Amino acid sequence: MNTVIYVKANREIKENAQKLAKELGLSLSDIINSSLRNFIRTREVYFSHIPRMTPELEELLDRVEGDLKKRRNLSPRFKTAKQAVDYLDNI
Numbered sequence: 001m002n003t004v005i006y007v008k009a010n011r012e013i014k015e016n017a018q019k020l021a022k023e024l025g026l027s028l029s030d031i032i033n034s035s036l037r038n039f040i041r042t043r044e045v046y047f048s049h050i051p052r053m054t055p056e057l058e059e060l061l062d063r064v065e066g067d068l069k070k071r072r073n074l075s076p077r078f079k080t081a082k083q084a085v086d087y088l089d090n091i
Helices: 011-023 028-042 055-070 081-089
Strands: none
Touching: 011 028
16 A cells, blocks of 8 residues: 655655656656665665665675676687587577
């Protein structure tokens, strides 16, 4: 069930946020709901101009770095597109 939340916001901020959300193919409601879900999941609010990785992304990157060090889950280098397609057809 959906509910309505009334929030006072500066008109310019709201319009800029709506414009950016639209450029991303989202509504402002989508952005706010996503922010609230993240707040519930992490129990934290973070404000920064510097991007920050989520714990899930950090864990995934750790696994990828481990695979790189162990030379696992890597495809060979290809000199032609045909070699790449042949390789993909055979896995």
